Amino acid sequence: MTGFGGKKESPEEVIFSGLRIVIAGGGTGGHLFPGIAIAEVFMKRQPATRVLFVTSGKRIEETVLAKTFFEKKLISVEGIKGKGIFAKLTSIFRLPKGLLDALRLLIGFKPDIVIGMGAYSAGPVILGAWLLRIHRVIHEQNSIPGLTNRLLSGLAEKIYVSFPDTGFKSSFKHKIDFTGNPVRNEIVQRAGLDQNSHQVPQDEKRLFTLLILGGSQGAHSINMAVLDSIYYLKNPDKYRFVHQTGIKDADAVSKVYQQHHIVSDVAPFFNDMADRYREADLVICRSGATTVAELTVTGKAVVFIPFPFATDGHQVVNAKALVADGAAEMIYEKDLSGKILAGKMAYYAENTEVKKSMESKIQKFGHPDAADRIVDDIYRIIHNNDYETPCAA
Numbered sequence: 001m002t003g004f005g006g007k008k009e010s011p012e013e014v015i016f017s018g019l020r021i022v023i024a025g026g027g028t029g030g031h032l033f034p035g036i037a038i039a040e041v042f043m044k045r046q047p048a049t050r051v052l053f054v055t056s057g058k059r060i061e062e063t064v065l066a067k068t069f070f071e072k073k074l075i076s077v078e079g080i081k082g083k084g085i086f087a088k089l090t091s092i093f094r095l096p097k098g099l100l101d102a103l104r105l106l107i108g109f110k111p112d113i114v115i116g117m118g119a120y121s122a123g124p125v126i127l128g129a130w131l132l133r134i135h136r137v138i139h140e141q142n143s144i145p146g147l148t149n150r151l152l153s154g155l156a157e158k159i160y161v162s163f164p165d166t167g168f169k170s171s172f173k174h175k176i177d178f179t180g181n182p183v184r185n186e187i188v189q190r191a192g193l194d195q196n197s198h199q200v201p202q203d204e205k206r207l208f209t210l211l212i213l214g215g216s217q218g219a220h221s222i223n224m225a226v227l228d229s230i231y232y233l234k235n236p237d238k239y240r241f242v243h244q245t246g247i248k249d250a251d252a253v254s255k256v257y258q259q260h261h262i263v264s265d266v267a268p269f270f271n272d273m274a275d276r277y278r279e280a281d282l283v284i285c286r287s288g289a290t291t292v293a294e295l296t297v298t299g300k301a302v303v304f305i306p307f308p309f310a311t312d313g314h315q316v317v318n319a320k321a322l323v324a325d326g327a328a329e330m331i332y333e334k335d336l337s338g339k340i341l342a343g344k345m346a347y348y349a350e351n352t353e354v355k356k357s358m359e360s361k362i363q364k365f366g367h368p369d370a371a372d373r374i375v376d377d378i379y380r381i382i383h384n385n386d387y388e389t390p391c392a393a
Contacts, residue, residue, distance in 0.1 A: 018048025019382065020110060024125035025117030025148075026053065026061040029216035030141055030290040035117045037182035037371040038139075039070055044185075045375065052109055054102070056121040060216045060269075067271065075101040075121060095124065102128035112382050115139065116156070118149045130155040135381055139374065140166055141181050141289035144314040157381060160374050162289055162367075163318075179374050180367020181293035188368045190274040191298045207240040207263060208349040211280035211300075215288055215307070216269060218246015221333060222305055226284065227256050228338025229345065236262055239345065242279065244270050282348045282355070284341065287319035287330070296322075296366035301358045303344050308333040327361035 021042055026032040039051040052071040055061040065072050076097045102124040106114070114129040116122035116138040129136040138156045140149045143163040153159055153172055161168075162181035214222050223245050230236050241264040245253045250268045257264035270276050277283075277298040285291055287304040295302050304323070306315035322328040331340060348355045367373075 018046045018050060019112045021049060021051045022054060022106070022109060022111040022114045022125065022129075023051060023117060024054040024114060025119035025122035026055045027058045027119040027121065028288075029060055029064070030288045031117045031119040032061060032064060033184055033290050034139060034141055034182040034293075034371075035115065036064070036068065036070075037184045038115065038374055040185045041182075041371045041375040050109075052105075052111070054105065054121060054125050056119070063269070064271075073105055075105065075124065098124040099128060103132070106132055106134060113137065113378055115378075116149070116152055117141075118146050120148050123148050123152065126152045126155055135378075137374075137378065137381070139179075139182075140168075141293075142166075142314040143289075143317040144312045146311060146314075158377065160377075162293065162370075163321075177373075177377060179377075180370035181289055182371035182374060183290075183293050183297045183368065184274075185371075186274040187277065187294055188297055190278055191368065208238060208345075209240045209242060209279050209281045210345060211276055211283045211285075212241065212243040213283065213285035213291060214244060214246055215286045215291070218244065218249055218268065219286055219305075219307070220246075220249060221336060222284065222286070223249045223253055225336050225338050225341050227253060229342040230256070230260055230262065230338070232339045232342035233346065236260065238349070240264065241266075242276060244268070282345065284344075287315040289314075289318055292318050292322070293367070293370070295328075296362050297368050299359045299363040299366070301348055301355045302328045302362070303341075304328055304330045305333060305336055306330065322362060322365060325361055325365075327358060327365060 019042065021039065023035040023039060025035065035053065042049045042051060050071065052073060053065055054073050054075055057074050106128050111134055113135040114125055116126045116136065118138065118140055126136050126138065136156055137158040137160065138149050138152055139160040140146070141162050143165070144167055153168055156175065158177055159168060159172060159175045160177050160179045164178050168176060212222065212226050226243065233239065239262070241257060241262060243253055243264060243266045245266060245268055247268045250266060254264070254266040257266065273294070277294065277300060280300055283295060283300050283302040285302065285304065287306045304319040306319060319328060319330050323330045329344065
């Protein structure tokens, strides 16, 4: 492998010192968590590896990365799509500074490869890597590529995708590798343990546990519909609501559950998602790519409510293949109501065989090895196939 200064490093030197990896892109859990999953595999393969996350300073990036041992740097960059004309101009004027920040960071850190995860903060970092002739790859989580990845696809050496028919240009077909969407190690491991253990029969459980997720920022419309569903449930005391609300609705949602004496666990954001998935009997959530990937790995019955304003309607497309196969249900936001949700809750609580069939079908869409496949390929890119890829311990 050629080092940053042009020096040829031997495979033995690299194994001893570890790789230097930059992962760019965050902003939402959908971009951040797959990057963490990839970073975890690198660290497991070679503990001396250094992983640096380049972020834009969003709350979820600060909160989640603070609980890890990965390095973090902030660059000055803002998104453009979906903003007004003045906000767009402000973002455009900040792009040169973002690129300079990225170049300084890359020159100082001397990475072996840069991995773009699709958020706008990946843009200047991948561009900087291209200018400095550093290896660079991108990963697209959704079935329809986002603006950043569409712009960067021509600069990337490889494009890893989560869905087999992700819509990049046909001229990039030789770069595309269908790997699936990486899922964090704790969730993959927990799913494996659960599938190899004896599950507690539903009739021996006291409460039917509903897991409500609105994405990393919460979803107000889902929160309100779930609260409204309480009035339509014949026996609300037979349910337990585990509800991720986002910051704005947390207190209001918690008060309603308390007023109705309903067993609940309410939080703006859950940091222990492996346990939350394990406990869930039915999940009600958005169909962001990372949530879809986690559900397919954990094998949970789910009712998707796609975010109606997602770019190019990608959340609907993310869920469609699962729905068509009977592996999930979907309610469009325009049709969402407390009455409809209550009907779904009661149906799956009372029809355990139907729920088990859905759980079995959704697992067929899972890619628990996605992060390992990406890391394997990155080793090949960096080392030009000149030594055996390190294996997981």
